[in-house]
Each structure stands twice: as structure tokens, then as C-alpha cells.
Amino acid sequence: MRLLIDVREGDWATFYGHYGDWTAWRLGRLESFGPSSSRGADDTSARWHELHEAALDQAFEISVPPSTTVSDCLAHALREARRRGVAQPEAGPPADGAGLFLGGRIVRTWLADPATDERYEDGLTLEQAGLAEDDLVVLCVERTAQGDYCMGPAANPAALLEHLQLAMNGTAPADGPRLWGVLLYTTADVELATYVRTHFEDLNALSGPNTRVFVVERQARWAEARKYWRAHLEPELYRVLSSMRWLHWQPYDPQGAYKIAAVLKVDPELLPCLVFFDSRPGLPWGERKIVFPVEDVTPRYFRTLFGRIAKVLGSVPPEGEPLPVDGHGPLSFASRPDSAESDTRTALRALLHSGRGPDLDGAAFAAVETAQRAIREALRPAPAPSTDYHLDNCRVILTPGASVTENFYFNGQNTTFINRPVDTVVQDFQNQHGTALCHEELRSLLRLTLSSTDLADAERDEAAAAVHDLARLTAEPEPDAPGVRLRAERLREMLAGAADIAQPALAIIASVVAAVTG
Numbered sequence: 001m002r003l004l005i006d007v008r009e010g011d012w013a014t015f016y017g018h019y020g021d022w023t024a025w026r027l028g029r030l031e032s033f034g035p036s037s038s039r040g041a042d043d044t045s046a047r048w049h050e051l052h053e054a055a056l057d058q059a060f061e062i063s064v065p066p067s068t069t070v071s072d073c074l075a076h077a078l079r080e081a082r083r084r085g086v087a088q089p090e091a092g093p094p095a096d097g098a099g100l101f102l103g104g105r106i107v108r109t110w111l112a113d114p115a116t117d118e119r120y121e122d123g124l125t126l127e128q129a130g131l132a133e134d135d136l137v138v139l140c141v142e143r144t145a146q147g148d149y150c151m152g153p154a155a156n157p158a159a160l161l162e163h164l165q166l167a168m169n170g171t172a173p174a175d176g177p178r179l180w181g182v183l184l185y186t187t188a189d190v191e192l193a194t195y196v197r198t199h200f201e202d203l204n205a206l207s208g209p210n211t212r213v214f215v216v217e218r219q220a221r222w223a224e225a226r227k228y229w230r231a232h233l234e235p236e237l238y239r240v241l242s243s244m245r246w247l248h249w250q251p252y253d254p255q256g257a258y259k260i261a262a263v264l265k266v267d268p269e270l271l272p273c274l275v276f277f278d279s280r281p282g283l284p285w286g287e288r289k290i291v292f293p294v295e296d297v298t299p300r301y302f303r304t305l306f307g308r309i310a311k312v313l314g315s316v317p318p319e320g321e322p323l324p325v326d327g328h329g330p331l332s333f334a335s336r337p338d339s340a341e342s343d344t345r346t347a348l349r350a351l352l353h354s355g356r357g358p359d360l361d362g363a364a365f366a367a368v369e370t371a372q373r374a375i376r377e378a379l380r381p382a383p384a385p386s387t388d389y390h391l392d393n394c395r396v397i398l399t400p401g402a403s404v405t406e407n408f409y410f411n412g413q414n415t416t417f418i419n420r421p422v423d424t425v426v427q428d429f430q431n432q433h434g435t436a437l438c439h440e441e442l443r444s445l446l447r448l449t450l451s452s453t454d455l456a457d458a459e460r461d462e463a464a465a466a467v468h469d470l471a472r473l474t475a476e477p478e479p480d481a482p483g484v485r486l487r488a489e490r491l492r493e494m495l496a497g498a499a500d501i502a503q504p505a506l507a508i509i510a511s512v513v514a515a516v517t518g
Contacts, residue, residue, distance in 0.1 A: 001066045001126060004136045004239065005077045006059040006114070007086050011104060011145040019114045019138055020244040023055045048198060052236040055243075058086045059136070070129055071122035074111050077139050087141060104143035112138040114243040116222055130223060134235040134485060136243065179211045179313065179364045182264065183294075185272035186257040190232045191297045192272050193217070193251050197241055202299065206306040210313045210364065213274065216260055217249040225250050235482050266291060274305070278365045288365065290372050292379070301379060308375045312367050422450045429468070436475035438512045442467055445508045454498040466491045474516055481517045488513045 008014055062080055064073055081087035090106060111120045114136050120129045131137065185192045196203065196215055207213050220228075229247045230238055241247050252260065258268045264275055270293050278288035292305060368375075426447050433439050446467045449460060466487060473484050488509050495505045 001068075001131070002061055002063050002133055003073075003077075003126075003131065004056070004059050004061055004134065005081065005139050006056055006136060007081050007139045007141065009087055009141040009143070011143050013145070015140065015142060018245070019112070019117055023051070023240060023244050048237050048240055052240050055240065056136070060084055060086065064126065066127040066131075067125050069122065070111055070120045070124050070126065073126060073137075074109060074122070074139070077111070077137070078109060078141070081139060087139070104145065107142045107144055108140075109142070110140050112140050113222075114138050114239070115226070115245060115247065130226065132230060133489065134239075134482075135230075136239040179276055179309070179368060181211065181213045181274055181276040183213055183215045183272070183274050184257060184261055184264075184266065185216075185251055185294070186254045187228065187251045188254065189251065189272045192294060194233065194237075195297050197246050198237070199299065199302075203302060203306075206302055206310075211306070211309060216257070217251055218256070219248055220250050222248060234486050264289060276365065276368060278362065288369070290365070290369055292372070292376065295379070296381070304378050305375065308371070308378055309368055312371045312375075313364055315367060422447060425450060425464070429471070433468070433471035433475060436471045437479060438474055438515050439471065441508050441512055442471050442474070445505055445512075448501045448505050448508075449495065452495075452498045452501045454500050455495075459494060463491060463494045466494065470512065474512070479516045484516045485513055 008019070060080065062073075062077055064076060068076075078087060082089060112118065113120065119140075120131075120137075183192075183196070187193075203213075225248055226242070228250050229242065233241070238247070251257065254268075257271060261268055261271060264277065266273065266275055266289070270291055272294045274292045274294060276290040276292075294301070426443060429446050430439070430443055433442065436442065446464060449455070449463045449467060452460060455463065469487050470484065470491065473480055473487065492506060492509055495509075496502055498505070
């Protein structure tokens, strides 16, 4: 098991506040998170990698078996930290006098979870403690204090998203926003749930002062939330967001989300979607609403959506200026700690009856309702040039013995062909990825996958696509090691249950990961 170790060493003041405070402090000072960045390039994932590098610039990796006890892992990590010079000697300054010596005797040492600051129990194995490959662990070394402090309040990174919770902000102020809405999605909509976190400041700015949108999620136990997010986020993003306590919330499962959608009288097939409702008192429950299905999770989509809405609301005569909520934008999480779906539905019902009166809220809703068709048209991507039989990113099933009398052109990296001869597929793979690192091993892995009789057709298709993804990543001049590890792990999960190929397939995957990551 490979773990990333970050060292915190000092007196009690070093451990004042949460581990993620330092990450939040860094976030506020990176230019890539400044106001101008929210209008930058569509692909903004690089800024989170930049934050990861800035916050964990002295972190290092260790490799230990999952059966290692926490106490043994602590000893190993401490030795390695001192060898690398990122932790102080047990007593006295370094012999060469290099570096800043913190002084004081060691009071205690322990390993901690960066997302909760909880200490891992020494007697547990790493596996029992819930740790997994590429997890971040904090090595804490507390020394005696060298002086007195007058401490101010520590930054709380979780507070950056606390203002997004409906339970805290669900009551409309007397002169609050004009238009109210909720963003509905489920655990299956991982891309949208991730986008809400990585682009929260962009969404806040885009929704503007006259629109307030609540994101319907639930606060889960960390063990449950950790399992969900770890499976869907690349390691760097998972480490940064979890240490800032931004992953304690997660989407409802489909059943829970559909119950909430039923409260708003929204058909389940429209999820994920953004719903605006008329909150004027006296209207039948859920009688008037506007639904915008989220068909594309990109900055372009949301900028178009909120930009068009803002333009429509700009034509509504103002009746007093709405005030910002706690100095933050209007995007909000709809839930509260340890709540069930019924608690969220209660909060939504209260919110729906908290409008500002028929004039301003009603005029804003009516204006957007009138313009909804034009807004939906603007959200649709420009159609491709009209050419017959040119198909992109398709799933093509070839029926043996069938004849085709027309010419079809299939394009796109996600086009898959079912029932093609194995040799043909492997040869195409060789032609496409012959220059990739470990292409021979990946070609063997693809052949094994396609020849498995323990995998269903859909599983075999998905695993073959994952092999292609690995080949594309390893073909880059500087392969994305975290991305390779993430896709390799998913491929391991898919092939582990295929008894006829599991052993050789997992061995090939391990060798490819080792060749890329060293």
C-alpha cells in the first residue's frame, strides 16, 4: 500500500485548528483561484493540482503492506521523515546545523486523518483503519512549547461551503433574492457533484445576486462519504477536497433524490436538473416551476444558463436592492447534519413558502418562465454539419451474417464495436497505440479481456474501453501517473471477478503501473 505522508511538527499551537486550515489559506492566495480565474479556460482542473502541490510540497510517499499496524507505520514514517529532513531529530539540532530547529522535547507522536483530524488507533492495521492506496496521512509530532501565545481564531476551510447549506440559510430575508431554485442530482451524477465543488466560486458568481440556488445533498458519515468520493475522484483532488472537509456531503442515492424530486413534482427522468419555483404564498404546491435539465457539465453550459437568466431578470423593474447573504454568493447545499430525506423535504417546503410577495418574486419568475424556451435553445450545442451516416461515440453491435448496403462512418474515441473478431480488435489497438509505453503488455491485457468467458458482454466492453484509456494516458510524453493509477485501479476491480483471466490480467496491470509511476 502506498501512502502520502505530510508532517506537522511543533508545539500545541501547530495543532490549533484543523489540518485543512493551511490548505484553505493557500487556496485564498493562489492566483488560479482569484476572481479572474472563474472566467478563465474551461479546463480548470490544473488549479487543483497546483493547490495540491502548494499544500503538500514537502509530503513524501512510503510503501507498506495493508496488514501493517498503525504504530509500525508511524515509526516507519517518522524515520523516513527525519531521513528526508522534513522532520526534526528527536533531540538537539542537526549535526550540520542546517534548517530551523523547533526545540523542545517530544510530547507525543501520532498519525491522523486529514479530513477529520482524528487519531488512528495504534493497534489497528492500516486496512482496519480504513486507509487505502494513495491516501494522505498526517504525521503529527508535538513538542513542548517554547513560549506563550495569544491565538486568534483559526481559519475553517469547511466554512467556505457552510453558507451553502439550506438548513442554515433556508429562510428568505425580507429583501432577499428574487428567484429561488434547487439543483437536483443523484450519486450517479458524479461529474456534476464534483463540478459543484471544483467550480463553486464560478457558480456563485454566475448565479448572481438575484438568483439563489440550493444544491440538494446530504451530510454522511465520513466512512461512507470517503468510500464514495475515493472511488470517483483522482487522488490529488480527493486529498485536497477531503482535507478541507468538502467531501463530508454527498449526493442522495437515486431513491432519496426521487423522493425529493416528487416534493417538487419533477419527473425523475429529468434529473439531473435545475428547478426554479414560484414561491408566492397561496399557490398550489408545486403548481408553477421551471425545469432546466443539466445535459452538459461544463463551464460553457452554466455560463450560458445563468447568463441568459441574469439578462432576463435585468429587464424586471427592481423593487429595492437585494442584499447578499453573509457576504457570499447564492449557491447553497440543501440538507443538514445527519438528516434524512424527510428533513430535506421539510426544509424545501419551508423555503417554497418564504417568498417576498407577489410583485417582485412573481415578476421575476414570470419573466424567466416566458424566456425558458429561448434559454433551452441557447443551451443546446451547435449541431454538427448535416452529413449522412457520420456517427460519433456510438455503441455498434455487429450481427453475424448480416449484410450492410450503405456506407457508415463511425468517429470518436468512445465508439465501441461489439462482436468484432478478437484479432481484428487487437490489431486495431496495435495500429492506434503502437507507440504507447507498455503497448505490448496492454495489447496482451486487451486480448485477455476480450477472450474472457466469465465477463458479460457489457463488462467486457467496459474493460476493453478502460484498456484503451490506459494506452492513451501512457502514450503522452509525460504520462499522468495519478490518472494511470486511478484507471488501473478501476480496471483491477472490473477484472478481479473474472476467474479465467484475473491472475495474469492483474499482474499485467501491476507491471504497467510500476513502469509509469516508478
